[in-house]
Amino acid sequence: MNILYIVIGLVLLIFGGDWLLKASVNISLKLNISKIVIGMTVVSFATSAPELIVSIKSALDGFPDLALGNVIGSNIANLALVLGVTVCLGTIDVGKSFYTIDWPMMMVSSVLLYLFISYDLVLDRTEGVILFVLLVAFLYYLLRLQSKKTITDEELNIQSDETPLTKTLFLLFIGGLGLWGGSELLIKGAVGFAEAIGISERIIGVTIVSIGTSIPELAASIIAIIKKEKAISLGNLIGSNIFNILAVLGITSMITPIKVGDLNIVTNDIYWMLAVALLVFPLCFIPTKLKFGLKEGIVLLSVYTAFIYFTVFV
Numbered sequence: 001m002n003i004l005y006i007v008i009g010l011v012l013l014i015f016g017g018d019w020l021l022k023a024s025v026n027i028s029l030k031l032n033i034s035k036i037v038i039g040m041t042v043v044s045f046a047t048s049a050p051e052l053i054v055s056i057k058s059a060l061d062g063f064p065d066l067a068l069g070n071v072i073g074s075n076i077a078n079l080a081l082v083l084g085v086t087v088c089l090g091t092i093d094v095g096k097s098f099y100t101i102d103w104p105m106m107m108v109s110s111v112l113l114y115l116f117i118s119y120d121l122v123l124d125r126t127e128g129v130i131l132f133v134l135l136v137a138f139l140y141y142l143l144r145l146q147s148k149k150t151i152t153d154e155e156l157n158i159q160s161d162e163t164p165l166t167k168t169l170f171l172l173f174i175g176g177l178g179l180w181g182g183s184e185l186l187i188k189g190a191v192g193f194a195e196a197i198g199i200s201e202r203i204i205g206v207t208i209v210s211i212g213t214s215i216p217e218l219a220a221s222i223i224a225i226i227k228k229e230k231a232i233s234l235g236n237l238i239g240s241n242i243f244n245i246l247a248v249l250g251i252t253s254m255i256t257p258i259k260v261g262d263l264n265i266v267t268n269d270i271y272w273m274l275a276v277a278l279l280v281f282p283l284c285f286i287p288t289k290l291k292f293g294l295k296e297g298i299v300l301l302s303v304y305t306a307f308i309y310f311t312v313f314v
Contacts, residue, residue, distance in 0.1 A: 005189025010212040016178020023172035069205020077214040084300030086221040121260040128253030135246035202262040
């Protein structure tokens with residue numbers, strides 16, 4: 001039953017997140033909000049909704065390791081698994097913003113999270129506010145920067161939609177319901193499964209739960225590669241990692257402090273997250289400058305395999 005709960009919960013989270021994303025974009029377009037603003041805010045928050053709901057619910061239910069493990073594991077999976085699989089299927093060109101804006105911000109966010117939780121083993125409300133304020137400042141900077149550029153709809157991957165308002169509101173409702181129901185079932189199944197086979201919530205969080213909440217990004221990346229679209233980029237995945245730390249953990253810790261239960265989170269998992277984040281920088285230039293292809297994909301997938309092995313079996 002626990003495995004069934006996990007599977008149904010992940011399915012509801014995936015579809016709920018997709019419905020919420022579509023509804024949010026439709027409403028934003030109907031309100032004549034700039035597509036640049038939608039891309040930077042609405043889409044980013046909606047795609048991070050599964051992680052956000054699972055983390056808040058986990059923390060409130062007394063499973064903080066599941067909340068932290070979910071975000072840390074998702075950040076590792078986004079770069080090592082999702083990017084690894086994607087670039088094994090096709091080459092991705094990397095823009096200048098990778099090393100001028102995106103990667104530095106991801107590293108600042110990652111190091112800040114490390115400092116906060118390794119110092120006293122808790123992410124408290126004050127630290128949550130700092131993370132969230134940093135997110136707001138980052139978005140403001142991006143919007144000011146992007147407002148000076150001409151960005152096409154293709155680059156933002158936001159399509160104009162004539163969906164009736166009633167259908168949009170229905171999508172918004174069932175999307176939110178799907179996220180809530182999915183998080184309930186996923187957490188119940190994950191905790192029950194961990195107890196049944198005698199492993200920690202933290203391991204379930206950094207493996208099963210984090211991979212599950214990264215499935216939307218993986219599916220979107222593979223579809224984009226197959227359709228030869230330019231919408232998927234390294235920047236999208238790095239942006240997701242930034243939001244996971246600053247928005248998901250920032251908002252969650254503002255609601256309720258997140259205490260580290262399993263010390264492996266600060267002695268093992270977060271170092272893997274920092275290492276993978278650091279690794280993508282040299283891979284971006286060696287062996288082929290500003291391109292990610294098969295060789296880089298194999299390296300990333302090998303790193304993810306090593307992470308799973310050492311986390312679960314060692």
